[in-house]
Structures are given as structure tokens and as C-alpha cells.
Amino acid sequence: MPEAIVESVHGVSCAVGESPVWHAEEQAWYWVDIPARRIWRLDHASGAARHWTAAEMVACIAPRARGGLIAGMETGIFAVELLGDGTVRAERLAAPAELAPGMRFNDGRTDRQGRFWSGTMWMDMAAALPIGRLYRYDGAGLSAPLVSGLVTQNGLAWSPDGRTMYLSDSHPTRRRVWTFDYDVDAGVPHNRRLFVDMAAYAGRPDGAAMDSDGCYWVAGNDGASLLRFTPAGKLDRELKLPVAKPSMPCFGGPRLDTLLITSIVQPGREDHSLAGAVLMVRPGVTGVPEIPFAG
Ligand SMILES: O=C1O[C@H](CS(=O)(=O)O)[C@@H](O)[C@H](O)[C@H]1O
Numbered sequence: 160m161p162e163a164i165v166e167s168v169h170g171v172s173c174a175v176g177e178s179p180v181w182h183a184e185e186q187a188w189y190w191v192d193i194p195a196r197r198i199w200r201l202d203h204a205s206g207a208a209r210h211w212t213a214a215e216m217v218a219c220i221a222p223r224a225r226g227g228l229i230a231g232m233e234t235g236i237f238a239v240e241l242l243g244d245g246t247v248r249a250e251r252l253a254a255p256a257e258l259a260p261g262m263r264f265n266d267g268r269t270d271r272q273g274r275f276w277s278g279t280m281w282m283d284m285a286a287a288l289p290i291g292r293l294y295r296y297d298g299a300g301l302s303a304p305l306v307s308g309l310v311t312q313n314g315l316a317w318s319p320d321g322r323t324m325y326l327s328d329s330h331p332t333r334r335r336v337w338t339f340d341y342d343v344d345a346g347v348p349h350n351r352r353l354f355v356d357m358a359a360y361a362g363r364p365d366g367a368a369m370d371s372d373g374c375y376w377v378a379g380n381d382g383a384s385l386l387r388f389t390p391a392g393k394l395d396r397e398l399k400l401p402v403a404k405p406s407m408p409c410f411g412g413p414r415l416d417t418l419l420i421t422s423i424v425q426p427g428r429e430d431h432s433l434a435g436a437v438l439m440v441r442p443g444v445t446g447v448p449e450i451p452f453a454g
Contacts (some may be wrong), residue, residue: 165400167202168419171208172435173380176421176438177366178219178267180449181411181435188411189228190437191217192423198228198239198247201437204411210426211308213247214240218364219267219277223449231264231277231297236296248360253301255294262290266366266407270295271321273453276344278312278326295346296436298454304349309333315379317341319356319447324348325375327357327364336364336377336388354392361386361397366407369447370424376442378405378420384443385420398440401433410446 173192180189180339188201196215197210215233223229228239235254239247258279267277274297281288287356291309295302305311306326314336324341326348328334334357339348341388354375359365367375373390383403387396402424411417419438424435 161448163290163398163440165398165444167401167433168208168437168439171199171201173421173423174435175406175407175423176397176435177436179366179407179409179419179421180221181409181412181415181446184222184451185286185386186413188409189220189222189408190407190419191220191230193218198241199230199232199437200241200344203337204219206288206338209245211241211245211247212250215249217247217265218264221267221269221275221449222451223244224273224453228340229275229359229452231267231275233263234258236264236277236294236301253296253299255292255304257290257292257304257349265291265311266315268315269450269452270346271317271340271450272346273345273450275452275454276315277307278315280309280311284311287330291328291439293326296454297345299347302346306351307427312314314364316367316369316375317372317447318369319371323356323390323417325367325369327367327377329363329365329380331363332357334358334363336367338392350446355388362405365405366421368410370410371447372444372446373417374430374444376408376418378407380404380423385418385440396442398442400438402436402438403434408439409449415446416444417449
């Protein structure tokens with residue numbers, strides 16, 4: 160397959176871009192810039208980009224079926240409304256008892272049934288504390304921790320049939336992706352096993368996206384790459400990117416044939432031209448539609 164052409168979204172730069180998601184109803188892309196406390200939106204038809212600023216860090220978002228967004232933030236899971244003056248109205252829906260000061264939510268997305276999943280992390284990554292936990296939030300409220308012992312929770316995705324859940328830990332001391340059998344009725348993962356040990360590849364496994372062949376696309380943070388793994392965990396394709404720290408891909412566009420990829424500015428390399436850029440590429444495959452949060 161010929162190398163795909165990578166473009167960047169004009170005029171957008173993020174300190175820690177994360178959580179891109181295609182909003183099918185609005186035909187728009189959303190993503191966040193975590194330390195900037197920003198939620199970004201890019202209108203597909205006009206190409207117009209704008210952002211809103213929240214009162215605390217927003218780490219992950221998903222469209223909500225009843226309107227607005229659901230978000231994992233510093234102090235909990237929030238219902239988010241984007242206001243005309245560029246600010247955010249955020250109503251806390253839940254906060255885990257284990258979420259101590261110094262922690263925040265990180266990666267998150269909905270499963271194939273529209274339940275919202277997100278995990279927590281200790282913000283000072285140098286400490287490498289394995290106190291991150293993964294939670295489910297749905298109409299019944301916040302679950303107990305369903306996975307524990309994570310340092311930098313990341314890489315959530317579900318297979319096209321929803322029966323396999325993927326989860327990574329992107330911390331330099333971990334660099335692994337796991338799969339779980341997923342009970343779609345109960346919304347519970349079990350039978351955890353290693354999917355990919357990224358020590359063998361470029362970068363650390365940050366955010367991910369699922370394509371319609373059931374292949375897992377993961378950002379190789381610090382590896383300037385986007386990697387596609389088959390359901391058997393075999394590397395199938397590596398896309399070189401013009402940023403050292405890609406953070407998360409998502410499929411979108413009217414035909415779900417475009418990958419939008421966020422990135423992170425490397426400390427000390429703030430002048431690097433494309434670091435923090437939001438990239439777009441057509442990889443030649445289509446994605447699995449994201450399900451809006453149903454609650
Ligand atoms: O804050 C974050 O940072 C890390 C990336 S990095 O270690 O700073 O390069 C990322 O994995 C995580 O998802 C993000 O929230």
C-alpha cells in the first residue's frame with residue numbers, strides 16, 4: 160500500500176492534544192488539550208476550528224445522545240455543555256472515592272452499548288505510581304474499579320462486535336496493550352491477557368482507534384508512528400508521522416475513512432514546527448462508528 164499523505168489542521172496547536180472523536184450527528188471533530196483545559200471542535204464542512212475553556216483539566220470526551228458531551232476531568236465524570244462565550248458549563252455526575260488530589264481522569268470512550276469508560280492516573284508521571292483505575296459510568300452510576308494497578312491508563316477500544324475490550328498502559332515502565340473478553344450485557348471485562356508488548360516497536364502505546372476489519376490502531380508516543388495491529392496482535396502496518404509524540408487517533412469524516420490524530424509538545428522542543436499539531440490522514444480503511452453516551 161502506498162504511503163498515505165499526512166496533513167495538519169491549519170492554525171491548531173495543543174500542549175497535550177488527546178481524545179479525538181468524530182461527532183456523526185454534527186459532522187464535526189472534537190478533541191481536548193489537557194493542560195490548557197480546552198475542548199476543541201473542527202467543523203467538517205467549513206473547516207472552522209474553535210475552542211472552549213473549562214475550569215479544570217478535561218482529559219477525555221464523548222458525544223452524549225441527549226446533547227452536549229460527557230467528559231473525564233480532574234475531579235470526576237462531568238456532563239459538559241459548550242457555551243457561546245467560549246466557556247464550559249460542567250455538571251459533575253460522579254467522582255470515584257479513590258480519586259485523590261494529584262490524580263485525574265485520562266483516556267476514555269464509550270463501549271458499543273454507549274456506556275462511558277475512563278481511567279485515572281497520578282499526574283506526576285515521574286513518580287510512576289500504579290494507582291490508576293478503570294471505571295464504567297452508565298445509567299446505573301459509576302462502577303467500582305474494574306481494572307486496577309495502572310500507571311498511565313490509555314488505549315481503550317472495543318472490537319467491531321463489542322466483545323473484546325482493549326486497554327493500554329503508556330507509561331515508560333509499562334508499554335503494554337491488553338485485551339479482555341467483554342460481557343456486553345453486564346458491561347464487565349474479564350480474562351485479561353497481553354495483546355502487544357510495545358517494547359518491540361516504536362514508541363509507547365497511547366490512545367487508540369478500531370477499524371472495521373477489527374484492527375487496532377495505536378499512537379506510538381515518542382515513536383513518531385501510528386501502528387496497526389491485527390486482532391491476533393500482529394503488526395500489520397506502520398505509518399510514520401511528522402511528530403515525535405502522537406497521542407491518539409480516531410476515525411471520522413462522512414465516510415469514516417479519515418484518521419484525525421492529536422499530538423503532544425515535547426518539553427524543551429516547543430519550537431519543533433509540528434509538535435502539538437492535529438494531523439489528518441486517509442489510511443485506506445474505514446473506522447467503526449463511535450456510539451454516543453446513552454445516559
Ligand atoms: O498527559 C498525558 O501524557 C501522556 C503522554 S506523555 O507521557 O506526556 O508523553 C499520555 O500518555 C497521556 O494519555 C496524557 O494524558
